[in-house]
Amino acid sequence: MSPAQNNTIPAKAYAVFADDSPFKVFDFERRTPRVDDVVIRIHYCGICHSDIHHVYNEWKKETYPLVPGHEITGVVEQVGSSVKHFSVGDHVGVGCVVDTCLKCEPCKKHKEQHCPDVCYTYGSTELDKVTPTHGGYSNLVTVKEHFVCKIPNNLPLDAAAPLLCAGITTYSPLRQYNVGKDSRIGVVGLGGLGHMGVKLGAAMGAHVTVISTSESKRNDAIKLGAKAFLVSKDKEQMKTAANSLDLIIDTVSAPHDVNALIDLLKFEGVYCLVGAPPKPLEIGAFPLIMKRPIITGSNIGGMKETQEMLDFCGKHNIVCDIEKIQATPETIKTAYDRTVKSDVKYRFVLDMLNAFK
Amino acid sequence: MSPAQNNTIPAKAYAVFADDSPFKVFDFERRTPRVDDVVIRIHYCGICHSDIHHVYNEWKKETYPLVPGHEITGVVEQVGSSVKHFSVGDHVGVGCVVDTCLKCEPCKKHKEQHCPDVCYTYGSTELDKVTPTHGGYSNLVTVKEHFVCKIPNNLPLDAAAPLLCAGITTYSPLRQYNVGKDSRIGVVGLGGLGHMGVKLGAAMGAHVTVISTSESKRNDAIKLGAKAFLVSKDKEQMKTAANSLDLIIDTVSAPHDVNALIDLLKFEGVYCLVGAPPKPLEIGAFPLIMKRPIITGSNIGGMKETQEMLDFCGKHNIVCDIEKIQATPETIKTAYDRTVKSDVKYRFVLDMLNAFK
Structure with a gap:
């Protein structure tokens, strides 16, 4: 010793x-x-x-x-x-x-x-x-x-x-995909990670949309800096927002419909998972080959x-x-x-x- | 008229x-x-x-x-x-x-x-x-x-x-992801698309591995220009090749295990689907956030x-x-x-x- x-x-x-x-x-x-x-x-x-x-x-x-x-x-x-x-x-x-x-x-x-x-x-x-x-x-x-x-x-x-x-987990994909004032981004889930994604994305100048299962989070999302809010269960709202986002940061760890989120992406948009759902994501082959999105994840x-x-x-x-x-x-x-x-x-x-x- | x-x-x-x-x-x-x-x-x-x-x-x-x-x-x-x-x-x-x-x-x-x-x-x-x-x-x-x-x-x-x-469908992702003489690529499935992926990848100078369910395709794969061959059902072979590929072009339209393919990718490698399986791909959250692969698709x-x-x-x-x-x-x-x-x-x-x- x-x-x-x-x-x-x-x-x-x-x-x-x-x-x-x-x-x-x-x-x-x-x-x-x-x-x-x-x-x-x-x-x-x-x-x-x-x-x-x-x-x-x-x-x-x-x-x-x-x-x-x-x-x-x-x-x-x-x-x-x-x-x-x-x-x-x-x-x-x-x-x-x-x-x-x-x-x-x-x-x-x-x-x-x-x-x-x-x-x-x-x-x-x-x-x-x-x-x-x-x-x-x-x-x-x-x-x-x-x-x-x-x-x-x-x-x-x-x-x-x-x-x-929570901060670096959301900051990293925002930077990796060059978010700036011309970006339209989506943040899925408004918890510890999500609220940081909104603050950081807004500070980078992006137009931030929060996507949540619950209408009750709308006011908080706007206060944190989001410009728009979508209730993911409302198919009509989701349809209206189709093909509108450059980048989605998905902070949700519960099982959820990722294809509905990919629908929100522009052609060649980016979906980045930072949550950790216990079950595999199910991603349709058709959106993958027709929209050419980048599906990826990020870890701190x-x-x-x-x-x-x-x-x-x-x-x-x-x-x-x-x-x-x-x-x-x-x-x-x-x-x-x-x-x-x-x-x-x-x-x-x-x-x-x-x-x- | x-x-x-x-x-x-x-x-x-x-x-x-x-x-x-x-x-x-x-x-x-x-x-x-x-x-x-x-x-x-x-x-x-x-x-x-x-x-x-x-x-x-x-x-x-x-x-x-x-x-x-x-x-x-x-x-x-x-x-x-x-x-x-x-x-x-x-x-x-x-x-x-x-x-x-x-x-x-x-x-x-x-x-x-x-x-x-x-x-x-x-x-x-x-x-x-x-x-x-x-x-x-x-x-x-x-x-x-x-x-x-x-x-x-x-x-x-x-x-x-x-x-x-078949040619352009495989050529496009090879070019998109800058395949060249230092690239190690995988081609999944050796049919109409797959055999073109092998020929084109080899002509670009890449080290091409064919991944197939069937050992019987090994000789043809090598003749077409592949340098290596993996039987996807052989877990030992697949394990040995883990983290070795820069890009995988997946031409298979039948349901198959995409996570096993993602295991073959290097850190931040690219998986590109060009087949059209009828069921959604199931992709584990853990490989997505820990390997940061790009999961994408391409269409002609x-x-x-x-x-x-x-x-x-x-x-x-x-x-x-x-x-x-x-x-x-x-x-x-x-x-x-x-x-x-x-x-x-x-x-x-x-x-x-x-x-x-």
Whole structure:
């Protein structure tokens, strides 16, 4: 054992210890900081729907204890000797990824999230494939500089936290498909991801249409910046809007009719899935060959793009609409129950700074 | 009635007169040639599988009499006064489209086949939305110059005929996705379309893998220019080839597992459907968001691209592998039966020059 290993940092977190266990306080050690590490005092952590999938072990692959959380904001407390871009006191964020090989094709393309050796922020392991990673429902985290982002100082750390997942997930396809002032885009679903898609798309100058199963979301959609609203179950409305959109960002994770969405696309338009429906999408061959759409998906974004998104949000003063709660086992459970029912506008954010006092 | 209408040209064809009727000789008039028309003596016409769908009224939309055929080659017999690019005696071809508006977005993008007012070569109407169009199982056809292609003189007119549909259908996505000597492409299905995909892909310098349900096609695939062959039902073979292809052209019209094909794609690879399976494709959300493939389709090609394809085939001496048959009602029926059973290498071509003697 090398002497350096003695310099681990005691940390606290809320963890689950089995797939039917409640959250409990978990005392553990963050790794000894390396020369390229940044130690971050966590202030806030967003609750992403995927946290809930992990905690309930819906993907049947968890190891315990499990500390969720990948929408992390906080303040730099310590930096390693080779860290170049961060200083103590900086406002920073950490998203879904904390390490990758940085050598493979996706890494070279600045899409680190697609590295075959990707180390997710929690429920994963470090590059050694052994040491478990623990997420942001915690008071501290130690992360390699490359995977830390600067949060612009004009953005509040609480409402900025979900930018690290919900924000970049919608920003990435908007940028990838060159959305700008001449674009007509559709955002399907008005939850955590969808409301960010509307804000970001509108800030890029696009004409945004929200497509939802529920008429009740119309007013909110318009307030967030949408110019139009379609009730997906209303065939007449959908028909009127046929062939009108350049890009659709589909944030819905429940099974739904994708062909009806493709009908809304212009010739050679783009449909991009960012939700994760449990059943395969059914896509008709005829629309595929006659409209030549691009059907694709997108998964968060690379580090360069995530920083670009945060800078864009800083410039346009964009954050998430959140409900901030004090983190306790009980409040987390209540937030999970409400998130499952889509009863949140639009993201719960846990106050971690005061969580373990 | 204007005097010009007296100058219609008597023609003969093989037509069906109802959805359960055999082919019979049909005497009719081709339109009075316009100033921009080319009158073509048809020498050969390929049998495309879609002819069979039309003749058996599988899409429930036919009007009668119906004269199929959109893989037409022949010789120019007459040109209108404003025709610029063709002279009497030229070798020419006509594919699936004989007129469009030439003003809309797809037309301006040189993708006339996607014009909302597209006039197909048969089973359709002219731009007046009234006059029926009749295809290439005929001795003559009159077509607007814009929709006529030159056939390079080194290509035989019989084996060149299927280039007008099977050729351009596979050429277009190969070009669209910049296939060249560094490309690794997959061609799914080794029929009329598939065998052209192999020949064209190989001529572009790509490493071509044929993916088929049947080991029996391996030798033919290699002879046609493929460098590798995968039996799609062999999970071990498919697994070994995972993440290896830049582009897959899927020519299969039967229901099949598209996710297994997406597994073969590299990160951000392209899957392009050119077949027309009757049931929707089922595409898993997880591969879509984790591999970011482009899932798309393609339908023949525009006129500029069709001419480019013919010139490419002339340069590389590429034609289809065909079985040439004298056109009679009986031989057409036999050819249809064999085509339905995929018992043809790889396209039937009807000799129309000697059909009505």
